[in-house]
Amino acid sequence: MKKSLLTLALFSLTIPLFAQLERKLVNENMPVELTFHAPRHINLLTVEPLDKKSMHFAIMHTFGPLDGGIENLFGLDNGANIQFSFEFALSDRFSAGVARASMDKYYHIFGRYHILQQTQNDNTPISLSFAGGGGVNSSNYDFLPEAPPNFAERTSYWGQLMIARRFSSKVSIQVSPMFSYFVDPREIYQIEGDQEFYLALGLSGKIKVTDRSSLTLQWIPNLNSDLSNNLGIGWDIEAGGHVFQMYFVTSQSLNEPYQLAAGNGDSPWEEFRLGFNVNRVFATGRKKTKY
Amino acid sequence: MRYLFLVLFLFCGTAYGQKYMTEEGRAVFLSDAPLSSFEGESDYLAGLVDLDQNLLDFYLDLNTLKTGIGLRDRHMRENYLETEEFPFAEFTGKLQEIPELEMNQEIPVNAIGKFKIHGVEREIEVSGFLTRVAKDEVQLDATFEILLSDYEIPLPKLVFYELAENQKVTLSANLKETK
Numbered sequence: 300m301k302k303s304l305l306t307l308a309l310f311s312l313t314i315p316l317f318a319q320l321e322r323k324l325v326n327e328n329m330p331v332e333l334t335f336h337a338p339r340h341i342n343l344l345t346v347e348p349l350d351k352k353s354m355h356f357a358i359m360h361t362f363g364p365l366d367g368g369i370e371n372l373f374g375l376d377n378g379a380n381i382q383f384s385f386e387f388a389l390s391d392r393f394s395a396g397v398a399r400a401s402m403d404k405y406y407h408i409f410g411r412y413h414i415l416q417q418t419q420n421d422n423t424p425i426s427l428s429f430a431g432g433g434g435v436n437s438s439n440y441d442f443l444p445e446a447p448p449n450f451a452e453r454t455s456y457w458g459q460l461m462i463a464r465r466f467s468s469k470v471s472i473q474v475s476p477m478f479s480y481f482v483d484p485r486e487i488y489q490i491e492g493d494q495e496f497y498l499a500l501g502l503s504g505k506i507k508v509t510d511r512s513s514l515t516l517q518w519i520p521n522l523n524s525d526l527s528n529n530l531g532i533g534w535d536i537e538a539g540g541h542v543f544q545m546y547f548v549t550s551q552s553l554n555e556p557y558q559l560a561a562g563n564g565d566s567p568w569e570e571f572r573l574g575f576n577v578n579r580v581f582a583t584g585r586k587k588t589k590y
Numbered sequence: 591m592r593y594l595f596l597v598l599f600l601f602c603g604t605a606y607g608q609k610y611m612t613e614e615g616r617a618v619f620l621s622d623a624p625l626s627s628f629e630g631e632s633d634y635l636a637g638l639v640d641l642d643q644n645l646l647d648f649y650l651d652l653n654t655l656k657t658g659i660g661l662r663d664r665h666m667r668e669n670y671l672e673t674e675e676f677p678f679a680e681f682t683g684k685l686q687e688i689p690e691l692e693m694n695q696e697i698p699v700n701a702i703g704k705f706k707i708h709g710v711e712r713e714i715e716v717s718g719f720l721t722r723v724a725k726d727e728v729q730l731d732a733t734f735e736i737l738l739s740d741y742e743i744p745l746p747k748l749v750f751y752e753l754a755e756n757q758k759v760t761l762s763a764n765l766k767e768t769k
Contacts, residue, residue, distance in 0.1 A: 319647045320636055322678050323636075323651075332663075332667060353661070421673055
């Protein structure tokens with residue numbers, strides 16, 4: 300008993316002698332970061348948030364089908380569908396964007412809201428975001444014998460939930476249930492489907508291969524149409540402020556409504572084409588270095 | 591025997607005469623590359639200066655470092671500091687000579703100890719100043735440089751901002767006496 304008391308006393312003496320501070324995280328619920336390299340992943344939006352007051356600029360291209368061979372320089376001669384997209388973060392959770400794609404001269408506004416962010420300690424195991432928007436086909440249809448579509452008939456809308464998890468520093472997966480709605484899906488539009496309402500499940504995957512590049516995958520099975528499913532495979536390269544995304548994909552469409560309605564050919568093998576995105580995030584109100 | 595315990599306990603208590611702590615010191619690093627120079631800063635430097643035991647112990651939660659560009663911060667955490675695995679920068683050491691602190695006088699001090707970041711620990715020497723600014727408060731200011739390659743932090747090759755190999759670190763902390 301006495302011995303143990305003595306030991307205790309000695310022990311209590313030794314602790315403060317070598318007492319270091321206990322290492323504590325300032326924020327125990329640090330969010331998991333860079334689930335994906337950019338707010339875009341091949342063609343789909345991701346849960347990757349933007350910091351308040353920053354702007355994400357994406358320029359996206361998809362070219363003609365590869366099967367034209369060298370004669371058409373593997374589709375590059377066929378002309379590209381190009382989309383410019385600007386997304387501004389009004390807060391750390393909400394951003395609003397505008398985009399314009401050459402396919403059907405489509406003007407588009409959209410918003411993205413981050414509901415949950417996965418945390419490093421797994422208290423929140425997934426990230427959850429919502430996005431939705433609408434746009435208008437501004438092509439000139441005056442050449443048609445019948446009356447051209449009015450503004451409302453040219454519009455289409457979409458919405459999607461994005462549920463993502465970074466399983467490890469190497470592997471991230473996002474599941475995005477999505478819908479799109481065309482007010483008047485005319486045959487003259489560059490879409491294959493004739494339905495008004497489309498449902499699909501977007502699947503995005505990232506497998507990090509080197510510190511700053513990843514293999515990327517996209518598969519969008521259609522849930523209520525006979526159109527074939529969108530398939531994409533690519534490579535992301537993170538280069539400082541830029542993220543370059545190169546991919547092969549089965550559809551030339553670059554925005555959500557067209558993604559679901561524009562079709563993907565009869566089989567992926569005849570419709571595969573090259574695509575290329577450049578993503579850049581600009582910070583506004585940035586702090587100047589004092590020195 | 592009971593008395594011995596008491597005596598030891600008392601001794602224990604009196605041993606902390608001059609022990610100062612903070613959890614909100616300031617840490618700033620300056621990356622001064624030829625084409626691009628930027629700073630990162632944090633106000634969460636935690637530190638202990640124990641002049642009786644001659645123990646200096648500081649750590650910084652690297653997640654709190656901000657450079658003013660969110661994406662750059664994320665890349666810094668993810669690609670360079672790897673904060674998920676190595677969240678802290680730590681320094682534990684002692685003063686070469688324990689100074690006699692006089693009110694409002696900057697006393698130059700030298701510390702030797704182990705600095706650890708990115709999972710790599712190295713012996714470093716830091717010089718700075720200790721100033722007694724109130725009866726129960728001391729101010730510590732220190733500056734030192736670290737080479738990223740010493741701590742196995744890779745320099746980016748294919749990027750549009752430059753990271754300097756040599757990072758200048760400035761610490762400034764107001765520590766309060768604790769029992």
